[in-house]
Amino acid sequence: xxxxxxxxxxxxxxxxxxxxxxxxxRRKSTPAFREIPAFARLRKAIxxxxxxxxxxxxxxxRGGLTTPQSAAELAGLEMLRRIAELxxxxxxxxxxxxxxxxxxxxxxxxxxxxERVTLSTGYDATAARLTGLTPFSYAVGAxxxxxxxxxxxxxxxxxxxxxxxxxxxxAERENTSTLAGxxxxxxxxxxxxSAQDPLIGEELYAAGAYxxxxxxxxxxxxxxxxxxxxxxxxILVGAxxxxxxxx
Amino acid sequence: xxxxxxxxxxxxxxxxxxVLVGYFVxxxxxxxxxxxxxxxxxxLAAVALFVGLFNLLAVxxxxxxxxxxxxxxxxxxxxxxxTTLILGLWLxxxxxxxxxxxxxxxxxxETSLMAMLVVTLTYASIRLLRPAQYAGLRxxxxxxxxxxxxxxxxxxxxxxxxxxIGSVPILGDLIRPFIVQVLAAAGARGILIGVALGSLTTGxxxxxxADRPYGSDPSRGGK
Numbered sequence: 001x002x003x004x005x006x007x008x009x010x011x012x013x014x015x016x017x018x019x020x021x022x023x024x025x026r027r028k029s030t031p032a033f034r035e036i037p038a039f040a041r042l043r044k045a046i047x048x049x050x051x052x053x054x055x056x057x058x059x060x061x062r063g064g065l066t067t068p069q070s071a072a073e074l075a076g077l078e079m080l081r082r083i084a085e086l087x088x089x090x091x092x093x094x095x096x097x098x099x100x101x102x103x104x105x106x107x108x109x110x111x112x113x114x115e116r117v118t119l120s121t122g123y124d125a126t127a128a129r130l131t132g133l134t135p136f137s138y139a140v141g142a143x144x145x146x147x148x149x150x151x152x153x154x155x156x157x158x159x160x161x162x163x164x165x166x167x168x169x170x171a172e173r174e175n176t177s178t179l180a181g182x183x184x185x186x187x188x189x190x191x192x193x194s195a196q197d198p199l200i201g202e203e204l205y206a207a208g209a210y211x212x213x214x215x216x217x218x219x220x221x222x223x224x225x226x227x228x229x230x231x232x233x234x235i236l237v238g239a240x241x242x243x244x245x246x247x
Numbered sequence: 248x249x250x251x252x253x254x255x256x257x258x259x260x261x262x263x264x265x266v267l268v269g270y271f272v273x274x275x276x277x278x279x280x281x282x283x284x285x286x287x288x289x290x291l292a293a294v295a296l297f298v299g300l301f302n303l304l305a306v307x308x309x310x311x312x313x314x315x316x317x318x319x320x321x322x323x324x325x326x327x328x329x330t331t332l333i334l335g336l337w338l339x340x341x342x343x344x345x346x347x348x349x350x351x352x353x354x355x356x357e358t359s360l361m362a363m364l365v366v367t368l369t370y371a372s373i374r375l376l377r378p379a380q381y382a383g384l385r386x387x388x389x390x391x392x393x394x395x396x397x398x399x400x401x402x403x404x405x406x407x408x409x410x411x412i413g414s415v416p417i418l419g420d421l422i423r424p425f426i427v428q429v430l431a432a433a434g435a436r437g438i439l440i441g442v443a444l445g446s447l448t449t450g451x452x453x454x455x456x457a458d459r460p461y462g463s464d465p466s467r468g469g470k
Contacts, residue, residue, distance in 0.1 A: 071446035101299030130299035205445030216457030
């Protein structure tokens with residue numbers, strides 16, 4: 001194993017120990033997060049959807065589970081599961097769209113699992129859909145869901161590219177709110193300009209904790225913060241050493 | 248159900264750990280196991296693709312059968328999907344007709360959608376300038392939005408040649424490279440480091456079984 005591999009493995013082990021330790025220490029304390037207005041508005045949108053009998057649309061993007069973007073898809077799936085549980089009292093379950101077969105199966109599973117947890121009946125297998133396999137076909141396939149299915153809010157969480165502009169534009173035309181996050185830089189720039197509530201950078205991965213925090217979610221956010229500060233210190237020290245001619 | 252959920256979690260965590268450790272530690276048995284598991288994943292992903300296609304067919308067949316709005320487009324989609332699938336299975340994907348279907352239908356349609364993005368994004372940029380109460384967006388008219396727009400304009404002017412002038416002096420030679428290579432690159436790296444850390448902790452949550460994108464979660468109860 002070369003030193004880069006060793007450093008990577010060390011980072012994973014260190015993060016795992018840190019997260020497990022923090023989760024254990026904070027298992028009984030109430031988590032405190034910095035406020036992200038997008039999540040506060042999402043909670044209101046969930047409550048409103050239940051009251052109105054409208055649907056929430058959760059778009060998981062066109063990334064797959066066998067690609068490097070799988071973490072964004074996993075974050076989206078976790079969000080789908082939590083939203084499905086929170087809207088279980090509603091007459092209309094949320095509708096999930098994705099652009100990958102495996103993600104579609106997992107989103108069906110997430111909706112089914114939430115039905116089991118809340119002991120409600122009426123699982124609809126077509127509430128989780130594959131809308132297309134290429135980026136644009138996925139986006140275009142998701143548009144009729146946003147337009148015709150009494151959707152009151154859209155949550156776009158996963159791997160999107162520039163095609164996300166078609167989704168946010170449609171949400172704007174339909175006068176529905178949009179919370180959106182992607183791991184792709186171009187998509188993040190587009191979302192900043194076009195989405196009502198854009199999630200920038202790692203905010204996408206914090207969504208699960210903000211909707212329904214559990215010790216591991218809180219611990220993962222703290223771990224991210226600690227690692228970020230370590231990286232900042234590393235960059236500064238590296239820059240100083242470079243300036244001094246040591247590196 | 249709880250036992251089933253626990254069983255699936257144990258399998259998922261074990262395979263995840265084998266693939267992760269096999270990636271970093273070059274022990275032959277671990278590397279072989281990792282490669283075998285990844286080969287299974289590729290096969291399962293292909294099967295999942297077919298399941299997804301059946302889902303797509305079922306949704307659109309329902310839409311057409313129930314005479315929902317846009318049902319005729321669903322019929323066109325089903326016809327196109329089945330035709331392409333049968334032709335692909337019969338002629339194989341590298342046949343000239345399959346290439347023609349891609350270059351004559353799929354490519355122009357996707358290019359047109361890309362062109363539509365120009366209009367969509369220009370409209371989104373204009374909305375950034377509108378007062379918040381009209382734009383329907385809740386965080387506009389702030390300094391960051393103005394910086395965002397001015398930067399986009401500077402990059403556009405510095406990149407595209409202006410009629411009769413060509414490249415704009417100073418802007419094209421000095422300002423644009425500074426923004427792209429220093430400010431934007433630094434910001435992009437910062438965001439990417441955040442994304443990488445988020446990916447790492449999300450993966451670890453799945454490995455710890457805290458997030459379970461598969462099966463039911465015993466910690467949340469259920470039937």
